Amino acid sequence: RAAVRLENVTHEYGSGGGRFSSGSGRTVTALEDVSVSVGRGEIVGLEGPSGSGKSTVLHAVAGLVVPTEGTVSVLENDLTTFSDRQRTRLRRRHVGIVFQRFHLLPSLSARANVALPLVQAGVPKRRRRARAEELLEAVGLEERITHLPSELSGGERQRVALARALSTDPDVIVADEPTGELDTTTGGDVLELLTDVGRERGRAVLVASHDDETLSVADRVVTLCDGQVVSDGG
Ligand code: ADP
Numbered sequence: 001r002a003a004v005r006l007e008n009v010t011h012e013y014g015s016g017g018g019r020f021s022s023g024s025g026r027t028v029t030a031l032e033d034v035s036v037s038v039g040r041g042e043i044v045g046l047e048g049p050s051g052s053g054k055s056t057v058l059h060a061v062a063g064l065v066v067p068t069e070g071t072v073s074v075l076e077n078d079l080t081t082f083s084d085r086q087r088t089r090l091r092r093r094h095v096g097i098v099f100q101r102f103h104l105l106p107s108l109s110a111r112a113n114v115a116l117p118l119v120q121a122g123v124p125k126r127r128r129r130a131r132a133e134e135l136l137e138a139v140g141l142e143e144r145i146t147h148l149p150s151e152l153s154g155g156e157r158q159r160v161a162l163a164r165a166l167s168t169d170p171d172v173i174v175a176d177e178p179t180g181e182l183d184t185t186t187g188g189d190v191l192e193l194l195t196d197v198g199r200e201r202g203r204a205v206l207v208a209s210h211d212d213e214t215l216s217v218a219d220r221v222v223t224l225c226d227g228q229v230v231s232d233g234g
Pocket residue numbers: 013014020028029030048049050051052053054055056057
């Protein structure tokens with residue numbers, strides 16, 4: 001069975017009068033009747049022009065956006081029926097998130113950044129440190145363990161972000177332009193790592209990109225245009 005399944009998902013920003021509502025009453029239909037699934041052990045690429053809805057799909061899978069209509073299932077849990085608390089819990093336990101702009105905390109070392117999700121998961125300090133160091137080694141940053149993000153290159157920061165996303169050993173990984181700001185070499189390293197972890201243990205990986213090299217690691221590519229799926233694996 002699919003690890004991730006979006007069924008007939010439509011999402012309008014601005015219709016709920018939520019936190020980010022402009023109050024103007026204008027809505028943006030970011031997704032329209034989108035159905036996508038990712039099996040265990042599968043890497044699915046998501047392509048499409050800027051504004052086509054890729055990030056919204058990833059945010060929905062991570063439970064950071066609740067779509068206006070349709071269902072989003074992650075590991076057989078329908079997130080649209082969950083409370084905020086339940087969604088947060090599922091995300092923390094099972095979903096690894098890699099975004100383009102890293103979201104590293106500037107005042108924390110690489111190791112502390114990687115260990116952060118483990119703090120939330122209640123893992124004891126000694127084990128957090130060991131796990132963080134093991135992951136930083138796996139991404140080739142064993143010499144950068146105590147560096148601050150500001151002391152790292154873009155490629156190194158992206159690798160720290162990837163290590164952090166993997167720290168809780170998530171079943172599902174969502175990555176938004178994970179190689180977007182990297183040169184070819186470091187981008188290639190990040191991709192190789194993402195592919196390796198994706199193939200491990202039946203994980204499900206959903207990676208949004210408009211970079212051909214990034215999309216080439218996918219088993220299947222889904223194309224979005226104006227919030228609709230225009231091709232799936234074609
Ligand atoms: P992509 O990742 O493919 O660039 P997005 O999912 O970010 O696409 O955006 C899809 C559409 O939703 C775009 O029209 C975008 O402007 C709009 N959008 C994205 N996020 C928001 C938001 N927080 N509030 C209002 N509109 C948004």
